């Protein structure tokens with residue numbers, strides 16, 4: 578890190594999750610096809626990976642495609658998958674250069690084989706990197722993730738390997754796609770909608786929410802810094818009172 582951008586370097590959110598919304602509206606405002614917005618959105622992804630890495634963020638989770646997004650037109654889904662594939666191919670070099678480790682959460686098996694192939698290759702190639710974790714949520718849905726975790730715990734109970742009374746929050750967490758990753762400290766949503774859209778339902782229980790009207794293709798380093806500055810001016814109480822937090826730090 579060369580500069581702390583006016584931020585407190587000791588209070589950078591360890592894990593930032595972003596709902597990257599607004600590509601379609603960005604394109605529409607310009608009289609362009611939605612896919613043009615997605616292309617511009619991919620350029621923003623690249624910039625925000627760099628910016629988050631420069632800020633010292635440990636984990637950056639990006640909601641790139643939801644389980645519900647399969648309901649979009651075949652043309653749009655195909656364009657998004659093609660963009661994802663070309664993005665991964667193009668960016669591997671930079672990920673290696675920046676020591677970034679790629680992760681993926683979601684129903685990877687539902688992705689087209691040509692996307693899975695590049696994704697697996699990039700995950701594998703970056704697996705020994707020790708810098709920021711770039712976690713892509715692809716065909717991701719919070720509810721189906723929780724069901725998956727519940728099923729595997731239920732199976733352990735049915736097989737006599739676990740007593741149902743022993744199920745804990747930590748155990749459920751460790752059966753989610755995000756096992757091993759700390760929960761997001763901050764959830765950013767661009768595009769101005771006040772909803773979670775099935776993103777990280779379990780994990781965001783104490784995340785600081787930040788919603789901006791900026792459409793994803795227009796989101797940039799300054800906007801990220803602004804969001805983190807806003808985060809740094811919040812008091813995270815986790816159920817305690819403000820006075821208790823001040824006293825115990």
Ligand code: IPE
Nearest residue numbers: 597598599600601602603641
């Ligand atoms: C987010 O932008 C990208 C994906 C959901 C893949 P949208 O495509 O949802 O853009 P809007 O919300 O229609 O503007």
Ligand code: IPE
Nearest residue numbers: 596597598640641642643774
């Ligand atoms: C959320 O955006 C999903 C992603 C950003 C990948 P959507 O555009 O799909 O969300 P809704 O449909 O407006 O809730």
Ligand code: MG
Nearest residue numbers: 598599600768
């Ligand atoms: Mg949208």
